[in-house]
Amino acid sequence: MKKMIQKMSLVVFLLSTTLIAACTQPLGAVESTQTASIAAQGPLDAKEIEAFADPLFANKMKEFNVAGSSFVVVRDGKVIVNKGYGFADKEKKIPVDKDTVFQIASVSKTFTALAAMQQVDAGKIDLHGNIEEYLGGLKIPNKTGKPVTMYDLLTYTTGFELPDETTFTGPQYIGQDISMDEFLSKHMPTVIRPPGEAYTYDNTGFLLAGYAVEKASGIPFAQYMDEKVFKPLGMTSTSVRFKPELLKRMAAHYGPNGEPRPAEGHAPTDGPQGSILSTAEDMAKYMIMQLQNGKFDGKEIVSEKSMELMHTHQIFADKDIPITTVGFENYFPQYANGQHVVLKGGNMPGHSSLMVLIPEQKTGFFMSYNNDSMVSADIYKEFMDHYFPEKAKAKADPEPDYLPLSEADAQKYFGLYQNTRAYWTRTSITYENGSLVLEGEATGKQKLRMIHPLLFVDEEGEKVAFKEDKNGNIKYFYHTTPKGVSLAADSQKMEMKKPYSDVPNTSSYKTHINNLSAFSIMGATTGNKFDPTGTMTQGEFADALIKAQGQYVMAGSEDGLREQLAAGIPNLNPSAPITRQVAAAMIQNLKQLEPVATSKVTLQDTADAWAKDAITALVSQGIVDPDTKVNADGSFTFRAQDLLKRQEASALLDLAFGYYSLPIKR
Structure with missing residues (x-):
């Protein structure tokens, strides 16, 4: 295999990275022409949904310079609306429709999680066993002494030092055929934190999960997904690979300013972490199966027990700050308006997608569009505000009784912290006038007030949740701020080294x-x-x-x-x-x-x-x-x-x- 050189694309970095940028923009209200009482019943009526969605998409696509987007809503096992907006190819004036193909990028991770849980159901993979038993002899460098499990892979808690060491994308990979065997033998990060200890958004984890499915089943990953997932669901326009018949229908790719850009493939070619192509028509079937507890058209695709793991929060920064399920995420829970929501977004250069499921309402929506913006964040918020508005409260929530913090008690928080995925994101925590002070490049200086000894709130109302090691020492924090990329991972406290013998205390350096x-x-x-x-x-x-x-x-x-x-x-x-x-x-x-x-x-x-x-x-x-x-x-x-x-x-x-x-x- 030729040496792989990836031009750096922080768009691919993470859904949350681009979602963060989008959420700092104003969210304009778009009024439905139907009555509030109809909307309050949820998305049930196609005409009402279109009356709500048509002006919303027109407004937001113009605001975010999006050429074209698909949009599909399902409820109670039925497709309510499935339509396209704008152009799949604006130069050729080809409109988006339900059969337009998009790269769904990291939404692929939910499919990989589903396949892994199928193998757990079949007894071929132990969810909590050493994942190396299912990797065909491949070894994971590990400095912790605690083995990585499939559960760790699927909940973003592997402990890899460089979780993006395997994230290679580029136009050159579309025409290549690079196996996971070939790729992983040359690209394998090291586990440096005990698996399960810290949250770090992790492409490598899902690549390994897909590789384990391939080895445990004895079927190449792309073939497995065709036979065990796509075909049973009738997803005839979905593939892990760039099949010629799908490329003919694939939407053109555009940058944030509307400039055309080439499609990019993955290395390895089968990318369990993000290489799936699909359509709104097919994704509607996938969402219906998800909302029917793993069943579709009379067939059980995955067990109800496994689906429950995919829809139940597993990893928390604090008991009230859920982060991930098995395969899904929970960014910006304030948009959920009190509903139980699981979601997954994905970004490739020029294509973006978002899938939102509200399991208790048997409702979901999916959209794909052809640029690098996160217009989907605005659509998500407006959709929830319109159909599932937060119920009016009898009175405003009272201001919490913040706890006092002495300088002596604050000492354990002091230090420098580094994001466990985005190493360029560093934070200092000190003390000033009765408060912790957090300082980062994206957030500036923020005074923190204590809710309880492991949970603080910053001046903008965002939460900072700390995590202790077994000895009670502060080891990580998670910041819910939409600024920067803190949401990508826990930040780890750095150990201060022994003072250098030739650097005096009086040195200004x-x-x-x-x-x-x-x-x-x-x-x-x-x-x-x-x-x-x-x-x-x-x-x-x-x-x-x-x-x-x-x-x-x-x-x-x-x-x-x-x-x-x-x-x-x-x-x-x-x-x-x-x-x-x-x-x-x-x-x-x-x-x-x-x-x-x-x-x-x-x-x-x-x-x-x-x-x-x-x-x-x-x-x-x-x-x-x-x-x-x-x-x-x-x-x-x-x-x-x-x-x-x-x-x-x-x-x-x-x-x-x-x-x-x-x-x-x-």
């Missing part, structure tokens, strides 16, 4: 050095010595920069990042000592900061032309080492041609990629 050490970005050179005034090579700094930037965790992205950080810098040599101006240019190449207009700064010393703008941009944002002083008039001397010291590198990297909100006030 000590905090920066300690921060980078905690995140394993820079460490000792020999023994317990940091060598703060020592120099670095260009290659050493590039290595530290890649770790500090954090997005190397996306499969195949590191080569692209290294190419990006070198852009426009002449005569780079990994073995050569690095100067301060080269370091500044490398940081800016990845950071891409704009100079702060209100913080005009003027470089006083000599720097090469290719480095001046980078230096100015960083300094205007407050990314400057302690020995570089900015005068009251904005003038400063950067010592651009000097060699970069290790302590200076620690300060620049910590400030550029730490937990701070930019610009940093001087």
Whole structure:
């Protein structure tokens, strides 16, 4: 197999990543032309649904620049509405209809969970047994001593260090045939957290779940899904693979601004984590089976017991903050209006999907559309508000009685935390005037009030749930904020390393050095010595920069990042000592900061032309080492041609990629 290089696409990162961005936009109300009493009965009448949905989709598709979308609603075992909006191909004026094919991306995970539970029903897989018994001899590197189970895979709690190490997508994979055997022998992350301990959205987990289905059943995964799932459900336009007859009906792909883009395939070719193609017509049958407890057209597709696991919350941040079921998720429960909802969304570059099930109401809807926006978040909210509005409360909920928190009791929360999936998402927790203070790049500084010792609320009303280890030490937190990508995973508390013997407590660089050490970005050179005034090579700094930037965790992205950080810098040599101006240019190449207009700064010393703008941009944002002083008039001397010291590198990297909100006030 040729070396796989993936251009980094954070759209594929996770449903929640793009859903977060969408949910920060205003949600306009779209009034139904039918009476409220009809809507209050739920989606029962096709004409009423269309009267509600038609203007909603027209408005939202225009707002989010969506060319075309499918929309299907089922209830009580019947399809109520199944129609398309806009164009599958706007250049050719081909409309979307119920048979338009879309890539449903991570909605595929629910199918993989279903297949795995079929094998559990058949007694071929033990849901809570060591998954390696079902991998045909494939071993999972594991530093914890606790084996991974199928339950861990399906509930996003495997403990993998790099859960996106197996997420390869690109146009080049459409024409290839890469087996899971071939792929997984070369791409396997390591388990570094005890399985079941922490929530981390995990593509690798579902890839392995599908591989276990293949090995336990003795049937290739794509064939298994055809024979055991799609065919029994009559899903004739659904496949794990890019079949020619489906490609002919597949909607064109567009970027957020409406620009055409190529379709992308997966490696391996059969992608249990996200490679399924389907239509609204077929997905309606799948939802009906889900809402009929695993039965369809008189056949049992999966047991009622297994379906209950898929529809029951399994993993919680707090007892009132459910996160996942077996296969499904529960992001933004406030949109559910008190209903029990399970949902799953998916994103591939140019295609997005969302499936929402309300099991107790025997109701579900599904939509696929052809761009990278998350218009589906708005549709979901409006659908629930229209058909399942939250019942009026007799009186407003009283403000909780927040508990006091002394500085002594707050100590156990203090420290630096790193998201267990998105390593670039880092958070600091300190104490100030009776409150914990959370600081992150996306959230800024937020004071936290205590509901109980493991649950706090921030200034915007979002919950922060902490988790202890067996000794009562704080180990993780989960933040429900829609800002950034915190919803992608628990954040883990970093262990502060033993103080370096050659970094005095009075050093203005000590905090920066300690921060980078905690995140394993820079460490000792020999023994317990940091060598703060020592120099670095260009290659050493590039290595530290890649770790500090954090997005190397996306499969195949590191080569692209290294190419990006070198852009426009002449005569780079990994073995050569690095100067301060080269370091500044490398940081800016990845950071891409704009100079702060209100913080005009003027470089006083000599720097090469290719480095001046980078230096100015960083300094205007407050990314400057302690020995570089900015005068009251904005003038400063950067010592651009000097060699970069290790302590200076620690300060620049910590400030550029730490937990701070930019610009940093001087």
